[in-house]
Amino acid sequence: MSEKRGLPEASIARLCMLYTLLGDLVEQGQARVSSSELGRILDIAPHSIRKDISLLGEVGNVGSGYDTTRLRAHIRDRLHLERPRNACVVGLGKLGTAILGFERFRESGITMVAGFDSNINRLETIRTSIEVFxxxxxxxxxxxxKIVLGVIAVPPLAAQEAADRLMRGGVRGIVNFSPAPIRHNPEKVFVTTMDVEREFAILSARIAFNNE
Amino acid sequence: MSEKRGLPEASIARLCMLYTLLGDLVEQGQARVSSSELGRILDIAPHSIRKDISLLGEVGNVGSGYDTTRLRAHIRDRLHLERPRNACVVGLGKLGTAILGFERFRESGITMVAGFDSNINRLETIRTSIEVFxxxxxxxxxxxxKIVLGVIAVPPLAAQEAADRLMRGGVRGIVNFSPAPIRHNPEKVFVTTMDVEREFAILSARIAFNNE
Structure with missing residues (x-):
């Protein structure tokens, strides 16, 4: 439907934050939640949250807050998070192996189906129930x-080659844990970089500028 | 200095991206780089990059591009990334143990000095050169x-307690790998959430809306 096609990138990101948060609230047994509570937890203006949710269409009476389980299912359906997606990890060092074993992915319809490493010894000694190559x-x-999502957890100088191979195979989304930026065609592939060193640097600089 | 105090949050984040990228370029032996090349790699408008860099003060002739080593040192000094900071990890499962062992942190003046876990058996069997408690x-x-940065890598329901303990000890910045949002006083502590599940959900939704 065209109104879905037009969902702004920023709304998609906020709705996905909301989706994982609602998973926690449901797990904690919280049945209802208001937009102001959601906004406080996520540090987003409540009216933005109400607006993002309204972009998904009718979701029921809001007067007494949202039903956490129903709102979560609503976001899942409208964002197509129920659609099963196969994923893989390239680079089976400590970080890559940890990600390969994450169990929460299933919540978003994601199944880890393969791990890759260039070190054959590592492939022979790794302990995982997922196939490695x-x-x-x-x-x-x-x-x-039919893998559409890939995680890159290799050293920086190996990141581009890993990405090129993933993209050659047809991957559509990449989470890049290496600090190296990935050259890619943004019309075909989405790339997100999660670099702990960068985040630490940002926190360090913010502390230096704002609190010391 | 007051002009530094006033550096916008968004500029700090972009300059830190630039800082880690320049580390890669130096490592790859690239001596000079233009703002348009930096912009292309980081997907940021070149004039924004030039503006961010200019906020740091004089950095030398730009006509033939920036000297990668010098620009990196310049950013490091002006953002106080040379200032040593102690860090710790709470939650020594696979992900936490991987982060505890990251070696790149030193590039940003960060030293891992402690790991924590509530499971005593795990503390006794973990193999790391860093002290665990x-x-x-x-x-x-x-x-x-004197730890100022903390990483949270515990299950979602344990994240707030971990954060409360870190903040009680005086931590000023937290990288939260759990999907649970952390309640905190934003004037005292900075919190960044890095949630792989959320990033995968965002990629899935973007793929569904834009390419399928």
Missing amino acids: PAYEIAEIVQRK | PAYEIAEIVQRK
Whole structure:
């Protein structure tokens, strides 16, 4: 539907934050939540939250707050998060292996189906229930297993090659844990960088400028 | 200096991106770089990059591009990234242990000095050169070791307690790897959430809306 096609990027990001937060609230047994409570927790203006939610269409009476379970299902359906997606991890060092084993992904319809590493010894000794393959097979396996999401957890100088192989196989979204930026065609592939060093640097600078 | 105090949050974030990128370029042996090349890699308008850099004061002739090593040192000094900061990790599962061992942090003046977990068995079996402690000692150790940055890598329902202990000890910046939002006083503590599940959900929704 066209109004969905036109959902702004920023609204998608906020609704996904809301979606994972609602998962926590449901888990904690909270049945209802107001837009002002959601806004306080997420540090977003309540009217923005109400507006984002309204973009998804009718969601029921808001006077007494949102039903957490129903709102979560509503966001999931409208954002197509129920659609199953296969994912993989490239780079099976400590971080990559940790991500390979994350269990929460299923909440967003994501199934980890493969891990890759260029180090054959590592592939032989790794303990995981997920199939692992040498890095040179990335493009082939991605295509064969219909993998659309990839995580890059290799050293910076190996990141672009990993990304190129993923994209050659047909991956559509990449979470890049390396600090190296990934060259890609933004019309075909979405790339998000999650760099802990950068986040630490930002926190350090903010502390230096604002509180010391 | 007052002009530094007034550096916008968004500029701080972009300059930190630039800082980690320049580290890569230096490592790859690239001596000079133009604002348009930086802009292309980071997907930021070149004039924004020039403006952010100009906020830091004189950095030398730009006609033939920036000297990568010098610009990096310049950003480091002006953002006080040379200032040493102690950091810790709460939650020593796979992800927390991986972060505890990251070596790139030193680039931003950060030293990992402690790990914490509520599981005593885990503390006894973990293999790391960094000192580890039971979670109930967080506030005391944070204070004693002058830790200002903390990473939270515990399950969602344990995240707030971990954060409260860190903040009680005097931590000023938190990188939260749990999907749970952290209640905190934003005038005293900065919190960044890095939630892989959320990023995957955002990528899934973007793929669904824009390319399918």
